[in-house]
Amino acid sequence: MTAPRATTKKRVPRIRENLPAPSSPEGELFHYTPYEAAPWTPFSGRKLSALIAAREIEYTFNGRDNYLTGRQIAALNERYTVKPFSKPAHATAA
Template identity: 65%
Template sequence: MTAPRATKRKRPAQKVRENLPAPQTDEGLLFHYTAYEAAPWTPYSGRTLADMIARREIDFVHTGRGNFLTGTQIVALVEARTVKPFKKPAQSAA
């Protein structure tokens, strides 16, 4: 006699609103995005952003109903994770 197999319960798909303003626009800077809505503008997946928010690794807005990222926070996140090209320091003529 074998033990019954455990079944995995699938999570429901996250709802993503349509026609969202881009985070860089005037309207988007103050707009509240879920982690899954913010993902296309970041180098992370929605799940990774949600995990980073849960671990308090990035700035976010807690409204009592959920956790959100504003456009300003998305832009700051992308800029903080952007690697700048290396410039050699100027040679001093001595």
């Protein structure tokens, strides 16, 4: 007789349906989980969770869970957006 095999269950994050976009008036103050916010950010849900755990980004804590509001998602996108380089107007050609 052999020992029973351990079964591993993957924890799949639950994502709610019909979420408002963070840029919409309803989404500005809506609370998104890191996995729900991931499609609107340059990061995955796991990376957002890690950034929140390390306190590297602004987030909302309700006593049990961590959330990102639409405003925080917009600020996060602004923070990690790379602006194109443009030469100053007074620069001369060499």
